[in-house]
Amino acid sequence: MSAVSAQVSEARLWQRHEQLATIGATATGGVNRQALSAQDFVASRQLIQWGQAIGMHASRDAAGNVFLTLPGSDPAAPAVLSGSHLDSQPTGGKYDGVYGVLAALEACEAIHAAGIKPRRNIEVVAWMNEEGSRFAPGMMGSAVFAGARRLADIEPVQDSGGTSVKHALADAAVALDDIVLRPIGGQLAAYVEAHIEQGPVLERDNTTIGVVTGIQGKRTFQVTVQGEAAHAGTSTRAERRDALLAAIDMVQALTRRIHDAEDIVKFTVGRFTVTPNAPSVVPSSVTFSIDLRHPVSAVLRELGDAIAPICQQYAGVCEVTVKELSTAMSLEFPEAMRERIRAAARKLGVSHQDILSAAGHDARYLHEVCPSAMIFIACHLGITHNEAEAITPADAAAGARVLTEVLLELANDR
Amino acid sequence: MSAVSAQVSEARLWQRHEQLATIGATATGGVNRQALSAQDFVASRQLIQWGQAIGMHASRDAAGNVFLTLPGSDPAAPAVLSGSHLDSQPTGGKYDGVYGVLAALEACEAIHAAGIKPRRNIEVVAWMNEEGSRFAPGMMGSAVFAGARRLADIEPVQDSGGTSVKHALADAAVALDDIVLRPIGGQLAAYVEAHIEQGPVLERDNTTIGVVTGIQGKRTFQVTVQGEAAHAGTSTRAERRDALLAAIDMVQALTRRIHDAEDIVKFTVGRFTVTPNAPSVVPSSVTFSIDLRHPVSAVLRELGDAIAPICQQYAGVCEVTVKELSTAMSLEFPEAMRERIRAAARKLGVSHQDILSAAGHDARYLHEVCPSAMIFIACHLGITHNEAEAITPADAAAGARVLTEVLLELANDR
Incomplete structure (x- = not known):
């Protein structure tokens, strides 16, 4: 293990999953945290607090995306972005989306604890409405960030109660009114998203890391x-x-x-x-x-x-x-990005295999604007969008360590 | 035409259909009046008002059936009952059910206008939930009246929103709280139900009156x-x-x-x-x-x-x-009752033919407790349970005249 990924704390990472799972917790062990709901704002606020504690800067955009920036030595260089989403299905689990956000934050914790200041900014992101549960279709925040959809396209979309995205975004502006508003989009050096597999392959093959080849x-x-x-x-x-x-x-x-x-x-x-x-x-x-x-x-x-x-x-x-x-259409992540993940796994002595993502993810839209990649960890029996969703603390930490190596390398890239 | 059936008003009968059709009217020309809904109560209230205007007494029972009584000279004798239902399918027409209620009321109007007081009471009834659309199965009110089902059997049935019949009957008690509550059931001399055919036979055969032989x-x-x-x-x-x-x-x-x-x-x-x-x-x-x-x-x-x-x-x-x-199972109405309808049609010079009812009607249950019969009038192309449902004012009046003759004869029967 390298000095920096040795700073990844399995206990802290796991405890944070447990803590976020109390926000919108269902009676039967799952999570119901709809996009731009009060629960979503509480979760974002908790995320911001953790990031600010290690000197990260919080910001948000008009599409409801929330960012934390770990400052690099050359803040004018395009940043390296990593994250996923905090919203869930109505009877969702504790890890879908959340893992990618907390693993990215854990990578920043590790880099910070190792006393390293990379060249580029590293940013953690929580995308708005990935699930498409409250507002259909999903992946709204990343789509608007990447320019695939305009803010005006998503604003009229209503939830089943008749509340529009526009109205819900106004709620976000109130709930997070002290957080700096930034422009939508921007130049990026790379995007890496960690996620649970949502399929049974890695567990069945007893492999720790899935190097995602693309999204069907x-x-x-x-x-x-x-x-x-x-x-x-x-x-x-x-x-x-x-x-x-x-x-x-x-x-x-x-x-x-x-x-x-x-x-x-x-x-x-x-x-x-x-x-x-x-x-x-x-x-x-x-x-x-x-x-x-x-x-x-x-x-x-x-x-x-x-x-x-x-x-x-x-x-x-x-x-x-x-x-x-x-x-x-199906997409394939750049081989150079996939190879960075394989190299990090090899360096850390962690098993890995190539794997296709059957489910959609925010990385679909980021792939259109910068070199992107995804890291999967095993998901018990492939059960997901379900309160019984489960992962292990060891797999979560292993994925965060690989992510830390990859993000640090990308952030120091010329 | 006899003196009494000459008092049947084609214009009044038609206008009342039009008026009831405004209660629960759909945007595309039909009616959505679910059993025990606010619309159903408004329609019942309108019916009661028309009956009271000619001295009829209103009553209701605990099964949600609504009655209007035209007093006879021997009110202790078993009454003659006639009617149908006011509830509709979600995209129902203006005549299914309503016609039988309004034709029975029109018969009472005619008898009243002719200055005749028959021996027996004549009662008009609007049965609860014939359609089975809000609460399944249908014909609930007549089934309970006839003792085929107990009130306790229907009370737990829920609509798609989770409201029970018991709860909806409580709504009826509030909406019609000034209407006298009467016991469920009772002795009857006879029951006659007028209804649109809901099939294309009479129109195709150019016959005015269908003498219903039975119900499949x-x-x-x-x-x-x-x-x-x-x-x-x-x-x-x-x-x-x-x-x-x-x-x-x-x-x-x-x-x-x-x-x-x-x-x-x-x-x-x-x-x-x-x-x-x-x-x-x-x-x-x-x-x-x-x-x-x-x-x-x-x-x-x-x-x-x-x-x-x-x-x-x-x-x-x-x-x-x-x-x-x-x-x-299939049933056959008594030949003696059918012959009364044929005789009235002959007397009025109206064409008639025997016909089997393919649709179910409240008369099914009344057949179990007293001599029953049904009178059909033509239904355009047989289109029914559909907003395009259509009959003619002339057929409606002809059916009401036959019904008037039959009810008066039955009411004066020893």
């Missing part, structure tokens, strides 16, 4: 099937235009066709809403969602493009509209 | 499919226990098997509810309704008994529970 692509669709309401007792089969029957034919045909023997394609109909949804009425319309993911962009493109024709083919006597809601 | 049988079921929630991006197809996919396999298999070449079987899945219904989560459970009808009781029994085995067969990696909610 995702296309989402909304399908609307229009039929006609009719009386369940009197309308004959020949007369009916049953939207439910047409919709299930579509879902079945899609499920049959959009898969592969290797079980790599991820095809999910998660939302399926029937109107008027009354026992004695033939359904007049159905709206359903499609979530399609595949690591190979060409395959994702081909499979996604097949959706509308298949829906049309199975519409029968109904009408169908297929709308693509979001498109994100 | 109906069995309703609730199917619950239990799987497991999982992350849409990371869980493989092999690992998933997708409740939606299992449920649609069941619905498809049921639809394929439960039908006949003659298109007599009516099989409908009208309600289909997915949990957690989130785009990025593999569905953990699905609950769906089955509405099965057939005029031949033996066939209904056989087809209904096949449902649970078919669901089990297609459950795959999920678990399935099939619960039968209601069972009603």
Whole structure:
């Protein structure tokens, strides 16, 4: 272990996870900390307090992102950024997102404790609304930071209670009114995000560190099937235009066709809403969602493009509209960044392997503006977006040590 | 036309339909008036006001049924009852149910205007929750009145928002607190229900009056499919226990098997509810309704008994529970009652034909406690449980005239 990563404290890092988990704690052991909620502000405030205790400067931007800066000797040079998010799913766990923020803070603790002042600033970030649980879609803060979306695009989005992002951002300005406001975006030297795997691979393979090769692509669709309401007792089969029957034919045909023997394609109909949804009425319309993911962009493109024709083919006597809601092709992180992580793991004697991220992360957007990378640690049984989510203190510390080495090297890079 | 039925006012009857249609009116020309909702209470209140204006006495029972009594000369004799319901489907029309209530009131208007006091009381009734839309199953008020179900059986039933029938009946007691409470049930001389056909036969055959021979049988079921929630991006197809996919396999298999070449079987899945219904989560459970009808009781029994085995067969990696909610075999109204309707139509020179009711009606339960009958009028294209539902003012008045003759004859019967 190097002098600097020896300063990573497994106990402190673990205790901070436990402490943040009390903010928005659920009765059954999980966390419900919605983006820009009071709980989110309390968590941000705690993060800021920890950073300020070692001389880091806090700042925030108009998109609700919160930053802590460890000053370098050349503060005008583009900074090295690291972090993730503090918001959670409604029945989320203690580690998804939080780990990446606390590991980045722990790296700054270690560098500070080792008495090292790197050349570049190192910044810790907590991105706004990664989960997309309160406001859909997710990764809003990083998208706006990276210029993929404008602030004006996200401001009108409302939560289920009718509160807009704009209104919630005004809440943030009040809750964090003493924190310096900085411009959105800016030049960066690099971005590194640590995260729990959210899959079972590392645990199963008994590997400590996952060097993330990239993030699989995702296309989402909304399908609307229009039929006609009719009386369940009197309308004959020949007369009916049953939207439910047409919709299930579509879902079945899609499920049959959009898969592969290797079980790599991820095809999910998660939302399926029937109107008027009354026992004695033939359904007049159905709206359903499609979530399609595949690591190979060409395959994702081909499979996604097949959706509308298949829906049309199975519409029968109904009408169908297929709308693509979001498109994100597969991405690959730069090999040079991945090699830095492998080198750090080798230096520390920690096992590692390449791994693809099936889930989306803020690093998707940062990848568009600077050399980016991700470090995974094992996630027990791959259970996530679930209160039973679990990691080990040793894995958390190992990941933080690798991150410390990588961030310090990037910060001293010319 | 006789002196009494000449007093039926086509204009008044039509105007009252239009007026009730403003209570719970939808933006697209229909009605959403759920049982025991504020809209239902306003409609009941309007009905009561019209009845009281001609000296009828209002009362209600603990099952939420509302009555108006036209006093006879021998008020101790069992009354003649007529009516239907004021509740609607979520995107219902202006006539289903309402017509039977307003035609009965119009008959009382005519008898009152003709200066006739019949021997027996004539009562108009608006049954609680015929549609089964807010609380399943339907025909609750008439079932409790007839003793087919106990009040304690329906009280725990909840709507989709978690409000129980018991709680909603308490709302009714507040909304109609000045209306006299009467005991549930009681001796009746006869029951006659007027209703729109909800099928295309009378219109197609250019017949004014349908003499209803009976009601086809109906069995309703609730199917619950239990799987497991999982992350849409990371869980493989092999690992998933997708409740939606299992449920649609069941619905498809049921639809394929439960039908006949003659298109007599009516099989409908009208309600289909997915949990957690989130785009990025593999569905953990699905609950769906089955509405099965057939005029031949033996066939209904056989087809209904096949449902649970078919669901089990297609459950795959999920678990399935099939619960039968209601069972009603086919019934035939007494020929003597049917002949009274034919005789009245002949007397008035109105065309008529025998017809089977494919839809269920409150008359099903009243048939168990007193001689009952139903009078149908034409329904445009058979479109019903639909905002486009339509009848003509002339047909409405013709049906009310036949009803007037029949009710007066029954009320004067020894």
